[in-house]
Amino acid sequence: MLTSLNEDKKIRQLRSLIDQAHRIVLIIHQSPDGDAVGSALAFQSVLQSLDKEVRVIAPDALLNSLLALPGAKDITDATRYPEFAKQLVSEAELIVCLDFNALSRIAPLSEAVAKASAPKVLIDHHLGPENFAQVCISHPQMCSTCFLLFKVLCALEMFTIINKDAAEFLLTGMMTDTGNFSYNCADPEIYIVIAELVRKGADKEDIYRRMFETHTENAIRLNSYALLKKMEVFAQYGAALITITRDELNRFHYTKGDTEGLVNRPLAIPGVVYSAFLREESGYVKVSMRSLGDFPVNILCQEHFGGGGHKNAAGGEFQGTLDQAASLFRSLLRTNKELYLSNHQ
Ligand code: 5GP
Ligand code: MN
Numbered sequence: 001m002l003t004s005l006n007e008d009k010k011i012r013q014l015r016s017l018i019d020q021a022h023r024i025v026l027i028i029h030q031s032p033d034g035d036a037v038g039s040a041l042a043f044q045s046v047l048q049s050l051d052k053e054v055r056v057i058a059p060d061a062l063l064n065s066l067l068a069l070p071g072a073k074d075i076t077d078a079t080r081y082p083e084f085a086k087q088l089v090s091e092a093e094l095i096v097c098l099d100f101n102a103l104s105r106i107a108p109l110s111e112a113v114a115k116a117s118a119p120k121v122l123i124d125h126h127l128g129p130e131n132f133a134q135v136c137i138s139h140p141q142m143c144s145t146c147f148l149l150f151k152v153l154c155a156l157e158m159f160t161i162i163n164k165d166a167a168e169f170l171l172t173g174m175m176t177d178t179g180n181f182s183y184n185c186a187d188p189e190i191y192i193v194i195a196e197l198v199r200k201g202a203d204k205e206d207i208y209r210r211m212f213e214t215h216t217e218n219a220i221r222l223n224s225y226a227l228l229k230k231m232e233v234f235a236q237y238g239a240a241l242i243t244i245t246r247d248e249l250n251r252f253h254y255t256k257g258d259t260e261g262l263v264n265r266p267l268a269i270p271g272v273v274y275s276a277f278l279r280e281e282s283g284y285v286k287v288s289m290r291s292l293g294d295f296p297v298n299i300l301c302q303e304h305f306g307g308g309g310h311k312n313a314a315g316g317e318f319q320g321t322l323d324q325a326a327s328l329f330r331s332l333l334r335t336n337k338e339l340y341l342s343n344h345q
Contacts, residue, residue, distance in 0.1 A: 004155070005137075005154075007155065013135045014135050014137070014152070017094050017134075017135065018047070018156075021052070021093035022093055023052075023055075023093045023094075024047055024052050024054045024055075025054075025092035025094070025118075026040045026044060026055070026056045026096045027057050027095060027098065027113060028056070028057075028059075028106075029099055029105040029106060030058075030105055031256075032060075032063075034065075034066060034175070034177065035145050035176055035177040036100070036145070036173075037058070037062060037066045037072060037169075038069075038146045038169040038171075039170070041056065041072065041169040042146065042166040042173075043098065043153075044056055046153060046158055050161070055076060055088050056074070056076065057075070057078055057085050057088060057089070057109065058076070058078065059079065061077050061079065062075060064257060065210060065257060069168075069169065070165055076088060078108055078109050085112075089118075090115075092116065094119055094121070095120045096121045097124070097132075098123055098124065099123075099145040099173075100124060101122075101127070101128060101129040101130060102129075102130045103130060103132055114132060119135075120133040120134055121135040121136075121137070122137065123137045123148060123149055123152060125139055125140055125142045125143070125148055126310070127298070127308075128140075143174060143177055143190055144178065146169070146170040146172070147170075147173075147189075147193060149170065150162075150193050150197075151193075159196075163201075164201035167198075167200035168207060171194065171197045171202040171207055172207050174190065175204075175207055175208065175211060178190075184310075215258075218252050218254070218255075218258065219257075219258035219259075222248075222259065223261075225248070226244055226259070226262055230244060233266065233272065235271055237334070238271055238273040238295075238341050239272065239274055239276075239333055240266030240269065240272050241277075241326060241329055242276070242277045243278045243280075243322055243325075244259070244277075244278070245280045246281075249279070249280070259277065262277055263276065263289065267290060273295050274291035274292070275289065275290050275291070276288070276289045276297075278318070278322060281317075283319075284318060284320070285318040285325040287301060287306075287315055287325065289305075289309075289313070290313055291312045292312065294340065295336075296340065297313070297314040298310055298314040300336065301314040302316075305317075305328075306318055306319060
């Protein structure tokens with residue numbers, strides 16, 4: 001048996017907002033991941049069963065692996081169709097924000113959503129949600145927004161309308177946010193939810209293959225090159241760094257998503273407890289960090305690399321050159337060790 005979400009008042013409010021709205025817009029964060037897309041498609045499916053008109057908006061394009069999910073091609077890309085996306089936001093009767101905690105995470109839609117007259121609901125598992133939603137269901141200890149959404153749907157008494165597709169969407173988000181249930185998944189209830197989703201027809205093995213074991217030849221070669229030639233290991237500091245320039249990305253015909261998971265690889269090395277991947281973009285550097293145990297990469301990203309996230313998975317956008325970002329990372333190794341690692345190694 002699943003424990004209760006213990007959000008009775010918010011669930012009642014959400015229920016009545018859903019009852020009162022016909023046009024509902026679901027919004028997810030920039031560079032949407034499996035949890036963002038999975039939670040949006042699952043909620044869309046459930047709300048459509050209630051005869052709601054539901055649109056999903058993403059701030060930018062989806063990865064190919066996620067575009068292949070049923071219905072994902074109908075998600076509005078706000079970078080490609082900015083006016084249409086803003087119109088959907090302004091005409092919505094209810095706006096549900098999924099898998100992000102701050103309006104800055106949905107640029108270029110931040111202002112439109114802030115100004116929208118529709119009531120807003122936030123369902124999310126990131127730390128420190130901003131106060132922009134009338135109903136804020138925030139559970140940072142949970143593994144994924146999809147897991148939280150499952151519990152929300154149960155609390156809304158909508159369990160029975162979760163169909164096979166919705167079950168697959170939810171399982172996709174739970175699986176991708178936990179690295180196929182390899183981290184952030186100590187809560188035994190996760191496995192109860194997996195069992196329920198599998199019972200509804202979700203094909204766990206197929207989702208795993210699609211999400212984790214499907215890569216283009218170019219992507220495999222780029223990742224192999226990055227590990228062979230571009231990985232620095234700072235054994236005495238428990239750290240690793242991978243940097244990739246624009247030229248290198250072009251050489252391997254990089255497309256979005258090709259380096260997904262690369263940042264995790266150095267954590268396999270005994271003694272490495274945090275890892276950074278810096279990818280040169282035009283005008284800034286995309287930062288991605290992962291850690292094991294207590295090392296808080298979200299603090300590192302927040303204080304130095306223009307971002308934030310979870311303790312063990314964080315990211316940011318560094319305003320500067322790739323060399324500057326890499327030098328900064330190296331210059332912080334000693335301090336990081338003194339601050340976080342001295343007692344743990
Ligand atoms: P990834 O490394 O997969 O891009 O991101 C991992 C996690 O870091 C995300 O789930 C998100 O919580 C956080 N994150 C990534 N990029 C940013 C960013 O630019 N700003 C903030 N605040 N968080 C980010
Ligand atoms: Mn998530």
